[in-house]
Amino acid sequence: MSDFSLEEMLRRDPRNEWIARNRLHPLHDTVLSAEQGERRGPSGLLRKDPHLVGFIGPNGIKRIDRADVFSSVGAELAGKKRSTEAKAVSLPWHIVENPAGYIMVVADMVGGRLTRHDKDILGLAHQLATEKAAVAVVLVCFGESKETQFDLAGVDRLIHLAGQEFNGFAPEARLAALEQIETQFYPDYWLFPDSVNGGADLASRLAARLGERPATQAWQVNGTQTLCRGASSSVDIRRATPRILMLLEECADAIDSTRHQALPLQIKPLAALKKSNGSSKMLDRGMIDVDASAVPLAEAEFILSAGNGIHNWNQFHAAAAALGATEGASRVAVDDGFMPRERQVGASGTWVTARVYLAVGISGAIQHMQGIGQCDKVVAINTDAGCDMVKRADLAVIADSDAVLAELTKLANAFMASKQQTSSKQGEKSDAA
């Protein structure tokens, strides 16, 4: 204990201080550099030497980079032990210990991740939660989840229903689960995205089942009043806030400055579900293969895009067909006459919203990048490792486009063949049975 306090004690070295003050002393430079950053004045106050701040720029003028100074000083002040921890930015915790009430947010989770719409609604849920004490925001999600940042999106509690029965088109099973949650927790609000991804459908089912009149297309909500769009978005309806709300995009700002617990919340086994399982009136037969080239570029989910680095166009079209991707192109490919104008992606073409954008031989000019700003995953195939598209990409492959496209086509064809085999085998089995 006494050792520790000795270490903590400020030890002054009068000789060093004297040398540091005397610019003509032969040891002046070494002493200054030895105790850089932390210098104490006679009273123990921290002193900053303005001459030491900054650096000399290329043309001999002194430059001060404030942003860097802040970070380095911060690290030094934190001391040696904590300097490593201080680097990872840690947001303050928002903790709800024993929730007295719940707000349920039922997310779309397109592709297994929270959409921007979902995050906005989580933000709104926290606005509503502040109006009462100890209300926890609960995220309800179905099916497979790839989301890793529930804590940063504002999820206090998480109900994740991952069972097989909730996958695909399963409104009956999902509704049964929501009913169970309703009886178990009786939440203050049910918030849904008013979206085409299933949010509006599920919300309407729940509202009809519970006999509540929901607010649809709501965009301004507080604890007492709600503003909704109506009559095909031509009027605003102001009404009292109901328990079930379907919210438009950008109804509130997403959470970005707090960290949340995202603790799992258990729900009781679904009795109603098992009962209804046998007599399900709707049977999901799975997704249908659609002609990818008929899907409008702006809506397409998966785009294979060609630029100036494509030399074998037949191969490119074959690859797109094999992968089932919608074709896109950079302006150069369009201007050179290899692709039609309506396939152009970018500032003067189409702004795309694909979940996966596979750019082959595209350098990533800013006019092109603007068009793919909303894409989730970008994959680049390019010979130039330094180009902007590679910097933007989540997966970049430095190779000749010909070779990689040929391999990809092969893989896709093999995959389809194996899938057909298994499905035909299954067909035989079910025929035999």
Add this chain to the structure above:
Amino acid sequence: MPPNINVVSLVSIGRHPQSGRARRAEQDGRAVELGLTMVGEALTVLHAGNPQNPVLRQYAGMGLPSLTVLDQASSCDAVSVLLRYLRKNPTDIVLTGVRAERGESSGMLPYLLAEQLGWPLVPKVAEIVSVQDGKADVLLALPRGQRRSVQVSLPFIATIDNAAPEARQSAFGPGSRALFSIQKGDNLADDAFMEWKISPAKPRPKRLKVVKAKTAADRMKAATAKPVGGGGKIMKQESPEEKAQAIFDLLLEEKVIR
């Protein structure tokens, strides 16, 4: 397609998006179109509201010999009177739009009907492929032009999406000659709706990109820097097979290849 099923198509008064005038509603028109292709003139087209409304003639002009109208004030709640009609008349398939173009536009009516009748509801239908042995195969319109095949047992309610075939043109003469069978409605007032304050839609504020930076230099950087993803994986040395496999794995993981 067996003509011995009863298909009812519910129609409402639409609203032209620019002029705001009454018109044939887009999705309801598609629902009538779908019904006509399924069962032809045996289709029942049903409206709850004012039978004098000239827009109804636009529906009739699609080739309907007659139209059924449940006469009540157009501000009244349509659910109860439609329920009564559907319970009384044998029905296999009810077609509606997803959302009305007037009033609350909540899209709740088909759900309320389905809940009360205990029928299944298939949302956003693009096509009814076949009806056989008390079951129907329908295609649902998903976002991004995707389709899902669903089997549903009769009787059911389907809401028709904009992806369904477009409504045929309406002919004025046949429309004016169509017969209206008018039945008495309920005139149950929608009290909650009366209490709401309705005003022309305010334009919504655009979301601004707010940069939460401590220093001016950080804000400058945020305003000028190109949005760079960073942290992406770069493959250089591997063979083309390995590279292609890595891309293919990512596509599989994202489920864009099925």
